Amino acid sequence: MTRSNRARWGLVSTSGVLTGFGHGFAAFAVSALLKPMALDLDTGRGAISTAIGLGRFVAGMASPSIGRITDAYGTRLIVIAGMVVSAIGLFLLAAVRSEIELYIVWSLVFSVGIAAGFTVALDKLVVATAADKGGMALAVRFSISAVVATLIVPLVTTMIEHLGWRQTCVIWGGIILLLIPIPYLFFGIKPGTDVSPSAVKDGGEAAAPARSVLRQPAFWIIAGGLTAQASVTTGLSVHLVPLMTDFGLDPVFAATLFGGMVLLTVPVRLLAGYIADHVLPATLPIVLGALLVLEGLAIGSFALAPSFGTMLVVIGALGVAAGAPMVLVLILCAELFGRSGFATVQGNLMMVQVPGTMLAPIVAGYVHDFTGSYVPVVAGFCVLLVMGGAGLGLLKARG
Incomplete structure (x- = not known):
């Protein structure tokens, strides 16, 4: 763990920049790729959404x-490996000529690289570095x-308009490779001990082996609410x-x-970080559930009255859905x-989300292709979020 506050927050900030370039492209800029990819490959939005799912x-x-x-x-080696694989995935993506090639490259190469290089490992780094300010540190990282x-969404859109989506993928892969010296030089943090307040208070009980977490009802209640949120956000x-x-719209x-x-x-994330660091754990499920509802x-x-205003x-x-819930969770x-097994617990959470995050964009794409409208898609997402938020009321966290 870094000793100076400046080094600590510098590390947190650096992790945020890397995630913006990597995961930001995969999660957000991909929306700008959807139409041109579908046209170029002579397929529908449902097929492209299937690759993303x-x-x-x-x-x-x-x-x-x-x-x-x-x-x-x-963190260092797994992040570097993930960045290399992500870049290779983008280079290969620029060369795909069929739906099958798209499915293979996007799922088996690019997505695995993004997961390794820009998500779980960097969250673990921030939590291990920030100690008792974990909520605000995660909020700063995500912010x-x-x-x-x-900044990159309109940039990527402009690049696609002028250079085409294939050349854009090649350029972005090169940018990711150029960022590799950052984790190599600065991410030398070693795995540490669990210093969470709950672990200290409960004599280490909170740091139980990660496999036992899957047998705890609290984990599955949290996973249900987070899956609803992640599915809607992704879709x-x-x-x-x-x-x-x-x-x-243009x-x-x-x-x-x-x-x-x-x-x-x-x-939204900064507010969530402040709340997470200043309220009792027993209050967090209530806040999170109300937020999702x-x-x-x-x-x-929008489903009730489609218009520019409701859009x-x-x-x-x-x-809000893409900002606050993850920090609180x-x-x-x-x-x-x-905290000692934090990355493993988070990895399990991400695995449990798979059905929702995989199916949400696919179902949304095919519902649009079938109905010619996104209104029923939005209505379904509304119901899913309300159910996920209500389910969190079953969680009894320690105070």
């Missing part, structure tokens, strides 16, 4: 192993990532730019609004299950 599946299934490797050996993603993020352009303007949605996650109702407004409400709600898990 398969990527979520493979990444989720790989996450427990990524978490165990991170907990055992540290910086959001700012970077906000809407992939289809948000097409939804706006179908409504008549693609670049739509991408700018998308970037504004990502930027909205910054204050309100997000669902806000998103549902902006959807964008705002998605910004990660701190809640650190309090309940301990």
Whole structure:
């Protein structure tokens, strides 16, 4: 763990920048790729969404192993390996000529690289570095990532408009490779001991082996709410730019609004980080559940009355959904299950989300292809969020 505050927060900030360039491209800029890829490969949005969904599946299934490797050996090597694989995936993506090739490259190469290089391992690094300020540290990390993603979405859209989506993928793969010296030079942190308040208070009980977590009801209640949130965020993020352009908006303007949605996650995440560090763990499930229910109702407004105004409400709600819940969930898990095995627990959470995050963009794409509208998609997402938020009321966290 770094000793000086400056080094500690520098490490947190660096992790956010890397995530913005890597995961930000895979999770948000991909929305700008959906239409041109479908046209170029002469297929529908459902097929492209299937490739993205398969990527979520493979990444989720790989996450427990990524978490165990991170907990055992540290962050540096797994992040560098993930960045190399991500870049190779983008280079191969630029050369695909069929749906089958797209499915293989996106799911087995690019998505695995993103999962290894920009998600679980970097979250573990931040939690291990920040100690008792884990909530705010994660909020800062995710906020910086959001700012970077906000900047790259219109940039990637412009690159696609002028250079084509294939050349854009090649350029972005090169950018990821150029960032590799950052983890090599600065991510030398070693795996540490569990210092979570719950572990100290309970004499280490909270740091139980990760496999036992899968037998705890609290884990599955948290996983259910997080799966609902992640599914809606993933499904809407992939289809948000097409939804706006179908409504008549210019693609670049739509991408700018998308970037504004990502930027909205910054204050939301900082507020969530403050709350996570200052309220009792028993309060976090209540806050999280209420948040998901309100997000669902806000998103549902578009299904009831489709308009530019309710579209902006959807964008705002998605910004909240993509910002606050993850910070609250990660701190809640650190309090309940301990920090020493944090990456393994988070990896298991990501694996459990796989069915939802995989199916959400696929179902959304095919529902649109069948109905010609995103209204039923948004209505379904509304119901899912409300159910996920209500389920968190069953969680009894320690006070």
